[in-house]
Amino acid sequence: MNTRFAPSPTGPLHLGHGFSALTAWRMAQAAGGTFLLRIEDIDPSRARPEWEALIYADLRWLGLDWPEPVMRQSERAEAYAAALDVLWDCGLLYPCSCSRRDIQEAARAPQEGAPLLGPDGVVYPGTCRGRDRGGARPEGAVLRLDMAAALAALGARELGFSETGQGLEGHGGYVGLTPENLLSHVGDVVLCRRDMATSYHLSVVVDDAAQGITHVVRGRDLFEATAIHVVLQALLELPVPDYHHHRLIRDATGKRLAKRDDARALSAYRAEGLSPQQVIALFESSA
Numbered sequence: 063m064n065t066r067f068a069p070s071p072t073g074p075l076h077l078g079h080g081f082s083a084l085t086a087w088r089m090a091q092a093a094g095g096t097f098l099l100r101i102e103d104i105d106p107s108r109a110r111p112e113w114e115a116l117i118y119a120d121l122r123w124l125g126l127d128w129p130e131p132v133m134r135q136s137e138r139a140e141a142y143a144a145a146l147d148v149l150w151d152c153g154l155l156y157p158c159s160c161s162r163r164d165i166q167e168a169a170r171a172p173q174e175g176a177p178l179l180g181p182d183g184v185v186y187p188g189t190c191r192g193r194d195r196g197g198a199r200p201e202g203a204v205l206r207l208d209m210a211a212a213l214a215a216l217g218a219r220e221l222g223f224s225e226t227g228q229g230l231e232g233h234g235g236y237v238g239l240t241p242e243n244l245l246s247h248v249g250d251v252v253l254c255r256r257d258m259a260t261s262y263h264l265s266v267v268v269d270d271a272a273q274g275i276t277h278v279v280r281g282r283d284l285f286e287a288t289a290i291h292v293v294l295q296a297l298l299e300l301p302v303p304d305y306h307h308h309r310l311i312r313d314a315t316g317k318r319l320a321k322r323d324d325a326r327a328l329s330a331y332r333a334e335g336l337s338p339q340q341v342i343a344l345f346e347s348s349a
C-alpha cells in the first residue's frame with residue numbers, strides 16, 4: 063500500500079492537515095506500506111519555500127517519516143504537458159477565454175436556471191466549447207476538458223472508485239459515477255491554467271499514478287473533485303486508486319475549521335508548548 067499527503071506550501075499546516083497526514087501515515091504503517099509526501103507547489107504566486115520548510119518541520123514533529131526525495135510539482139512540468147498533449151490530441155480539450163465574471167453572467171442567464179455548483183464553483187456554461195481546436199495545443203491558454211466528448215470517448219466504460227473511508231454518506235463501498243451527473247454537476251473543468259500550465263486536477267492524477275499511490279487519503283471536502291480524477295484516470299489509462307475521504311476537523315462548536323485558520327496552525331500549538339500527543343488528541347476528540 064502506498065498512501066500520500068500532498069499539501070500546498072501556501073500557508074501553515076493546520077489541524078486538519080495534521081489529521082490527514084497522520085491518517086495516511088497510519089494506514090501505510092498498519093499495512094506495512096509506504097507513506098509518501100508530495101509538495102503541490104504549482105501556483106508560483108502562492109507557494110513559498112518557507113511554508114515548504116514548515117511542512118517538513120511540522121510533520122516530523124508529529125512523528126511522521128517518508129522517503130526522500132520528496133516529489134515537488136514545480137519540477138513536473140514535462141509530465142503535465144505530456145498528459146495535456148494526450149488529451150488535446152484526442153480532441154478532448156478546448157481553449158477558453160472566459161473571465162470569472164463572464165462565467166457567472168452566462169450561468170445566470172434566464173434560460174440557464176439557477177447556476178449549478180460543481181467541484182470548482184459554477185459549472186461552466188460551455189461558452190467557448192464550440193471554438194476552433196485545430197492545430198497544436200496552444201501555449202499559455204486556459205484549456206478545459208470537453209466532458210461530453212470525454213464521456214463519448216470512454217463509451218460504455220464503467221466509472222467509479224472504491225471508498226474506504228466515510229465518503230459523503232458516512233460509509234464506504236463502491237461509488238459509481240453516472241454520465242448525467244458528470245455532465246450536469248462537474249462539466250467542462252479547467253485542466254490547464256494560464257499561469258501554471260497545468261491545474262490541480264491534472265497534476266494530482268498524473269502524480270498519484272507516477273508515485274504508485276494505491277490509497278488516496280484526503281478530506282471529504284475533496285470528495286467531488288475525486289469524480290474528475292476518476293474521469294482523467296480513465297482517459298489517461300492510469301490505475302484508479304482506492305479513496306479514503308476522512309471527516310473534517312471541526313472546532314468545539316462544530317464549525318468546520320477554515321482552511322487557513324492560522325490560530326489552528328500546528329506550529330502555533332507547537333509554539334504554545336503542546337506536545338505532539340496533545341495535538342493528536344485534539345484531532346481525535348474533534349468529531
Ligand code: GLU
Binds near residue numbers: 068069070102281284
Ligand atoms: N494539495 C491539495 C490541498 O492542499 C490536496 C491534494 C489532494 O489530496 O488531492 O488541498
